[in-house]
Amino acid sequence: MLRRDLKGLKKVKLKNSLTCILVPYQDKVSSVVLLYNAGSSDDKPGKTGTAHLLEHLMFNGTKHYGPFSHYIDSFGGYDNAFTDKDITVYHTVVPSNRLYDVLILESDRMVNLSFNGFEQEKDIIYEEYFMGEDEEDDALWNEIFAHLFSDNSYSYPVIGWESDIKNIELDDIMEFYNRFYTPENCVLTIVSDVDTDEILKYVEGTFGEISKVGSLNHRKYTNETYQRFTDIILRKRGSGNRFIIGWRLPVDDIKFNIILNFFSRGLDLERSSPLWTLVENGYIELFNIRIYEYKISNVLVVIGECGPGKSPPVDRIVDIVENFQPSESLIKRLKKMFISELIVSFDEAENIGINTALNYAIFEEVPTLDDLLNIINGINADDFKKIPEVLKVSPKVSVRYA
Numbered sequence: 001m002l003r004r005d006l007k008g009l010k011k012v013k014l015k016n017s018l019t020c021i022l023v024p025y026q027d028k029v030s031s032v033v034l035l036y037n038a039g040s041s042d043d044k045p046g047k048t049g050t051a052h053l054l055e056h057l058m059f060n061g062t063k064h065y066g067p068f069s070h071y072i073d074s075f076g077g078y079d080n081a082f083t084d085k086d087i088t089v090y091h092t093v094v095p096s097n098r099l100y101d102v103l104i105l106e107s108d109r110m111v112n113l114s115f116n117g118f119e120q121e122k123d124i125i126y127e128e129y130f131m132g133e134d135e136e137d138d139a140l141w142n143e144i145f146a147h148l149f150s151d152n153s154y155s156y157p158v159i160g161w162e163s164d165i166k167n168i169e170l171d172d173i174m175e176f177y178n179r180f181y182t183p184e185n186c187v188l189t190i191v192s193d194v195d196t197d198e199i200l201k202y203v204e205g206t207f208g209e210i211s212k213v214g215s216l217n218h219r220k221y222t223n224e225t226y227q228r229f230t231d232i233i234l235r236k237r238g239s240g241n242r243f244i245i246g247w248r249l250p251v252d253d254i255k256f257n258i259i260l261n262f263f264s265r266g267l268d269l270e271r272s273s274p275l276w277t278l279v280e281n282g283y284i285e286l287f288n289i290r291i292y293e294y295k296i297s298n299v300l301v302v303i304g305e306c307g308p309g310k311s312p313p314v315d316r317i318v319d320i321v322e323n324f325q326p327s328e329s330l331i332k333r334l335k336k337m338f339i340s341e342l343i344v345s346f347d348e349a350e351n352i353g354i355n356t357a358l359n360y361a362i363f364e365e366v367p368t369l370d371d372l373l374n375i376i377n378g379i380n381a382d383d384f385k386k387i388p389e390v391l392k393v394s395p396k397v398s399v400r401y402a
Contacts, residue, residue, distance in 0.1 A: 044172070268289040
């Protein structure tokens with residue numbers, strides 16, 4: 001049985017300003033998602049990587065409990081986390097009879113983190129950095145974001161810069177934790193078959209008792225688009241001829257982002273894509289399109305690879321992307337694909353929890369499946385005209401190897 005809606009959803013703001021979203025679910029499993037409105041863009045200059053390092057330390061125990069994952073494993077569940085530019089997300093899935101235990105653990109690590117293993121975790125991340133440095137793609141990605149967001153701290157890599165990772169002190173981690181890991185800066189999403197009134201009592205008895213106050217995160221970066229094209233050429237260290245071309249677009253509303261995802265998927269459908277002609281004619285060997293959605297901007301990127309001794313036809317790729325208009329038949333095909341994927345995403349508690357939290361963080365909305373289906377079904381060819389118009393006046397960066 002598919003969970004085809006979010007009927008019965010309840011959104012509550014506790015007295016300490018924590019936002020709690022409760023979503024009824026049909027199976028005896030519960031998903032708990034804590035989204036903190038802080039990420040790598042909140043790192044201080046010279047201390048990039050702080051948010052990511054704190055994410056690692058959040059699993060090493062508190063003043064009252066041992067390593068977080070040990071408990072989740074013993075409950076028969078699983079957990080994970082990720083840090084992004086403007087959020088950090090912790091997500092856990094357990095049998096519903098262990099939901100209250102998870103809320104106890106999660107609320108405790110919001111307040112009583114032990115910071116155990118600081119030096120060890122810093123060494124691990126430092127090793128991760130150099131493993132990434134061995135991959136040419138990492139250098140390309142770092143340059144893309146550094147130049148697309150040269151006016152603000154979204155340019156910082158999530159893992160941090162090499163010299164900055166070395167310079168992070170425990171006091172930096174504790175300051176970040178005390179400033180941003182607070183009820184007012186958190187969205188707690190719970191997807192469960194447990195009665196929502198009962199869950200709310202659990203939440204009030206755990207998170208509701210937290211009086212920790214930090215600094216509410218109000219980003220004031222501009223969302224204006226402006227035309228600028230930066231072409232970066234790097235010294236090649238390996239045999240690959242990878243390249244990335246990226247555009248920074250404004251955030252509008254959920255419909256705009258859905259259309260943007262349609263647009264990118266249409267460009268990514270291999271032989272159906274106008275970019276495929278560049279593969280057929282030997283200009284490039286492969287390509288991939290991705291969308292990154294942040295609170296202040298969207299980023300559309302074309303990632304590709306050329307054959308030995310060849311350079312990417314950057315101007316042709318830009319021209320194709322900025323003039324792409326999907327046909328009616330392609331739009332129908334994309335609708336079928338997105339609807340199928342959307343319905344599946346509303347069937348798993350973990351996906352429902354994460355997607356609900358992300359939508360609320362970016363748009364301050366919690367759309368139901370019906371809301372999203374209505375948007376998708378209402379999309380037509382005219383809606384796509386806005387994307388090329390925005391792309392043409394948006395900053396863009398190409399990064400490639402000489």
